[in-house]
Amino acid sequence: TMTIHNEEHIVDVHVRSGVYSSDTIFDYTRGYIATRLFSRNACFIMKIKQEYIPDLEDIGRLAFERQTMKDVYSPNNVWAQFQAGSSRLGRFKDWVLYGKHIEKLCTGLPLYQ
DSSP: EEEEETTTTTEEEEEEEEEEEEEEEEEETTTOOOOOOOOTEEEEEEEEOTSSSSOOOHHHHHHHHHHTTTTTOOTTTHHHHHHOOOOOOOOHHHHHHHHHHHHHHTTEEEOOO
């Protein structure tokens, strides 16, 4: 499921698929995406690069198209590949940078950037 909060420039994506379940936040105000993978009990954070990540308005349009036309091909599919590296628990300065929405999603989990 996807929830778009236009007033806060936030998109919440919840994937419920057993061992592959995850929650993702696109924070367009701060410019970061955070994904919490439940199977790995970890949070992955990356900077939004506009050449790869659709704008907030485009995500809403693509979601609507996908919902109404189940088999629509779109060249704007978003895929990210995370490579495990060193992790750390979030610190105060991280939450100032990433914002309250990502803090709420990732507090207490190892952070991978």
